[in-house]
Amino acid sequence: xxxxxxAAASFANFVWGAPMIILLVGGGxxxxxxxxxxxxxxxKHGVSLLTGKHDNDSEKGQLxxxxxxxxxxxxxxxxxxxxxxxxxxxxxxxxxxxxMWLTALLGVSTKFFTCSLGVMFRKTDANGEVHGGPMYxxxxxxxxxxxxxxxxxxxxxxxxTIPSFQANQLTAAFREELVPxxxxxSATMFNAVVAVIVTTLVAGVILGGLKRVAYVTSRLxxxxxxxYLLMTLAVLFNHLGELPSLFQSIxxxxxxxxxxxxxxxxxxxxxxxxxxxxxxxGIGTEVMAHGAAKTDEPIREGLVGMLGPVVDTLxxxxxxxxxxxxxxxxxxxxxxxxxxxxxxxxxxxxxxxxQVLLAIQILFLxxxxxxxxxxxxxxxxxxxxxxxxxxxxxxxYLMMIVIGCMVTLDIVFNxxxxxxGLMAIPTMLSAFLLAPKVKAAAxxxxxxx
Numbered sequence: 001x002x003x004x005x006x007a008a009a010s011f012a013n014f015v016w017g018a019p020m021i022i023l024l025v026g027g028g029x030x031x032x033x034x035x036x037x038x039x040x041x042x043x044k045h046g047v048s049l050l051t052g053k054h055d056n057d058s059e060k061g062q063l064x065x066x067x068x069x070x071x072x073x074x075x076x077x078x079x080x081x082x083x084x085x086x087x088x089x090x091x092x093x094x095x096x097x098x099x100m101w102l103t104a105l106l107g108v109s110t111k112f113f114t115c116s117l118g119v120m121f122r123k124t125d126a127n128g129e130v131h132g133g134p135m136y137x138x139x140x141x142x143x144x145x146x147x148x149x150x151x152x153x154x155x156x157x158x159x160x161t162i163p164s165f166q167a168n169q170l171t172a173a174f175r176e177e178l179v180p181x182x183x184x185x186s187a188t189m190f191n192a193v194v195a196v197i198v199t200t201l202v203a204g205v206i207l208g209g210l211k212r213v214a215y216v217t218s219r220l221x222x223x224x225x226x227x228y229l230l231m232t233l234a235v236l237f238n239h240l241g242e243l244p245s246l247f248q249s250i251x252x253x254x255x256x257x258x259x260x261x262x263x264x265x266x267x268x269x270x271x272x273x274x275x276x277x278x279x280x281x282g283i284g285t286e287v288m289a290h291g292a293a294k295t296d297e298p299i300r301e302g303l304v305g306m307l308g309p310v311v312d313t314l315x316x317x318x319x320x321x322x323x324x325x326x327x328x329x330x331x332x333x334x335x336x337x338x339x340x341x342x343x344x345x346x347x348x349x350x351x352x353x354x355q356v357l358l359a360i361q362i363l364f365l366x367x368x369x370x371x372x373x374x375x376x377x378x379x380x381x382x383x384x385x386x387x388x389x390x391x392x393x394x395x396x397y398l399m400m401i402v403i404g405c406m407v408t409l410d411i412v413f414n415x416x417x418x419x420x421g422l423m424a425i426p427t428m429l430s431a432f433l434l435a436p437k438v439k440a441a442a443x444x445x446x447x448x449x
Contacts, residue, residue, distance in 0.1 A: 008414035015421035016273045024272060024282045027428045028106025031113050034435060038442055039112040039306045045449070046303035060130050060296060081228075081312065082362060083169045084274050085320040086341040087413070089330050092270035094246070095253030097321045099271025100278065104313035107281025108306045113431050114284065115305025116438045117141065118291035120298035125387075132291010133157075133376075134284035134427045135383050141434050150383070153284060153426040157380035160419030161285060163370040163397065164404030164412045167198055170366040171405045172340055174359065188406070195405035199398050201367055206374040206394060213371045220368050225316060228361050232319035235349040239326040246325045273417060276424070278317050279309040283420055284427030285376045299445040302438070323349070370401065 032039075039046075088096040114134070121141035122132035135150040135157075142149075171194045205216055236243065254267065280286045290305045320342065324330050327345040346354035374397050381393040404412055 005410050005414075008411045008418070012414035012418040012421075015418045016269055018269075020421050020424065021268060021272050023428055024110075024276060024424060025102065025106060027282060027432070028103070028110045031109035031431070031435065032106060035109060035112065035439065035442070038446070039109050039303070042303055042446070043307075043310075046307050049300060049304050050307075060124065060128075060294065081278060081316045081320055082342050082358075082365070084278050085317050086324055086330070088270055088274035089321060089324050090341060092267040092274075093253050094249040094321075094325055095255070095267045096271035096274065097250045097318070097325075098254035099268050100275035100313055100317060100321075103272050103275030103281065104279055104309040104317075107275075107279050107309035107313070110281045110428075110431070111286065111308055112302045112306040113435055113438050114282070114287050114302075114427060115290040116298040116302030116441065117431060117434055118287035118298075118305075119293060119295060119301045120437065120441065121434070122291045130292060131379065133288035133379050133383075134423075134430060135380070136291070137287065137434065138426060138430045141437070142430060146430075149426045149429065153423055154380040154383040156419045156422035157285065158377055158384065160283075160416060160423050161373040161376040161380070162400040162404075162416065163202070163373050164400050164407070165416050166366040166369050166373075167195070167401045167404030168407065168412045170194070170198060170362055191405045195402045198367070198370075198405065199401045202370050202374070202401060203394075203398055205367075205371050206397070213375055216368070216371060220364055224361055224364050224368070225311070227357070228365075229316065229319055231346070231350070231354065231357055231361075232323050235323045235346070235354075236319070236326065238349070239322075242326055243322065246322055249325070250321075273421070275313055275317075276420065279312045281309050282428050282431075283423050285373075285423070287427070288376050288379050289372065297445060298438070299442050302442075373397075 085097075085100075088100060092099075114137075117137045118132040118134075121137045122130050123136050123140060124130050134153045138146045138150040138153070171191055174194060205212055239246075254271075276283060286305060286308060290301050293301045293304070295301050324342065324345055327348055329345050329348060330341065343355055343358055346358045350357070374394070377397060378390065378393045381396075382390050
């Protein structure tokens with residue numbers, strides 16, 4: 001297994017080199033300047049769209065604005081916030097948090113453009129169902145000659161949205177912290193039991209299709225997110241006096257040439273890659289969820305989509321980061337990372353109650369992410385292999401959950417985040433080429449307002 005672990009790490013490091021950082025951060029900066037800060041000036045209107053007063057049942061699509069955002073957030077508000085932040089801090093120190101913030105701030109503009117394009121260029125099948133995503137943005141917006149670029153996205157998306165990381169971290173959370181080892185003869189037996197339970201839970205939702213996924217996530221995600229924020233605020237209340245110094249360390253370590261994680265470039269790469277893993281800005285997965293929104297106004301859905309990085313990274317990830325930094329455990333616990341570190345932090349700060357509550361959070365947030373990733377992966381699978389292959393994908397997806405429960409974290413995480421990076425190439429390139437169409441549509445839309 002050692003060679004496989006090294007191969008996965010090398011793959012992730014290759015994809016997430018300096019060119020990828022330039023593509024995502026530079027691309028976000030370009031969209032921000034090109035739009036003249038339009039997304040930021042209409043944040044309030046974006047929030048108002050979630051109330052439903054602009055919804056119109058006669059327009060094309062399967063999901064309301066709020067359901068589309070909930071489905072997209074289900075893919076981001078989860079293990080990326082709980083485990084991904086812990087991985088970023090243990091690998092890159094406090095400075096990695098700053099680069100996660102920057103990715104989110106610029107991600108607001110990136111999502112405005114990519115999610116607008118997701119509605120502007122989507123395909124309607126013979127049954128009247130709409131299909132959105134970067135692969136359709138490319139083929140419908142740029143033409144069939146760009147099909148290889150669309151195929152690249154679909155291939156990377158098929159493997160970048162496998163549920164193995166979420167299943168792995170869910171298993172680790174229960175195995176390491178909550179379930180006595182004496183209950184099972186071996187770790188393998190425990191992993192197998194978790195695999196059966198989680199696979200059954202996910203199957204019960206995804207077999208009901210997109211509408212059931214949207215129904216579950218639109219209720220689950222807001223409840224879990226609010227509960228998690230209350231837990232983090234309870235911890236931070238006991239560390240109020242330390243908060244100024246924690247923020248100072250985030251800013252100073254972000255530009256420290258000798259920072260943890262391989263110096264300045266290492267910290268930037270860690271922060272940006274984990275930030276993107278958290279909010280998906282520029283990756284293109286969220287475009288598939290927003291592409292199914294029930295609206296004929298592309299700009300309207302772009303305004304809804306851009307709220308994702310604000311909720312996901314600027315609010316929830318920041319709370320997780322401050323809790324971990326305030327505890328000081330990220331420096332003291334050797335060999336512990338990911339969800340195990342976050343579990344131990346809440347155990348130290350809130351006792352057994354904190355661990356149990358976090359375990360419940362992890363169960364439902366990881367499950368909600370797996371529900372949404374099924375939808376993303378199926379879209380890519382069908383695009384590559386055709387509609388006749390659709391029934392087979394559910395079984396492939398459920399098998400990936402079982403595998404995730406059994407293998408090590410490093411292999412799963414590095415392979416997945418490597419594929420994530422590959423997805424950004426076609427997503428960002430198509431967004432650059434089609435940005436003038438979004439700008440023109442935005443001018444017309446905001447003139448109406």
